[in-house]
Amino acid sequence: MDAPTKRVEILPAQRRVMILERVRRNGAATIQELADEIRASPSTIRRDLDHLTEEGYLERTHGGVLLVPPLRATFEREPSINALLQHDQKVAIGLAAAARLNPRDSVIFDSSSTVTEAVRAATLRDIPLTVVTNSLDIAQLCAACPTWRVIMSGGTIRQGSQMMVGEPGETFLKSIHVDICFVGAYAVTGRTLTDATLEVASLKRLMIQSARRTILLVDSSKFQAPAFSTFCDVSAVDEIITDDGIPAEHLAALRSLNVKVTVVPVTPSEA
Structure with a gap:
């Protein structure tokens, strides 16, 4: 007798990303369509949709169809969901970015999810680095590398996140000079780079000013309407690394x- 097939549990954040990706591809979906595709019960899908609607990811029409809402300038994605969105693209960008690092470089890693993938790739290269970051998650990844010197910029932890902003981090960044900075952006609009919050934009601005060279890591979904706060002009970065989904224009x-x-x-990962 064959052993029963073990059911793979899908975590809530994974389900919600699957819902968002499905709606992004098709523009709309019914609860039953989502339940069939994701292989979850309609009641589970309803709970996920309630959460995504309350958090501002989706809107419902009178007919029960789900639509992605217009971009809000101050909208911030939940970190657990943001890390999974465009994940294959972020991994590919991260691999390319990690190849830019040389032994004994000093490098700033900001707290964006695409930069996190660059850090994961860099940990496999086994080269000595001096690292500065405002991300607790990235600091933990870096701490596992015995040849890396890891420096936290300092500041106040933003509620619901693993990043530090404000003082004394801003003063610290003004006092250092590093070889390279890897930074992400919430949106790239023409020549303007923006973030959804003033605090994060301020920190990114200082990171860029502290580096001799800056590389912007953004997946192709980031070419959109501007977010709330500008942190630099595209002329302030030396290179942009993105994926092959970037619109031609x-x-x-x-x-x-x-x-x-x-x-x-980008090579899609297996589902």
Whole structure:
């Protein structure tokens, strides 16, 4: 007799990302369609939809169809969901970014999810680095590397996140000079880079000013309407690494500004 097939549990954050990706692809979906595709009960899907609606990810129409709402300038994704969105793209970008590091470089890693993937890739290279970060998650990843010196910038932990902002981190960043900075953005709009909050934008601005070279790591979904706070002009970065889903018009516009753009191919992971 064959052993029973073990059912793989899908965590709530994973289910919710699957819902968002399904709605993004099709523009709308019914509860039953989502339940069938994700292999979850309609009641579970309803709970997930209630959560996503309350948090601002989705809107419901009178007919029960689910739509992605217009972008809100101050909208912030939950970290557990954001880390899983466009994950294959972020991994590909991270691998390309990690290859830019040289032994004994000093590097700033900001707290974005795409930069986190660059850190994961860099830990496999076994080269000595001096690392500065405002992310508790990234600091833990870096601490596992015996040849890395890891420095936390300091500050106050933002509620619901693993990042530090404000003082004394801002003063500390003004006092250092590093070789390279890896930074993400909430949105890239023309030549403007933005974030959803003033505190994070302020920190990114100082990170860029502290580095001799800055590389922007953004997946192709980030080419959209601006978020709340500008942290720099695209001329302040030395290279943009993105994935092959970037719309052709955005790629052409960046290259017309003489910005170095590296486009990496993405191989979808198995479901």
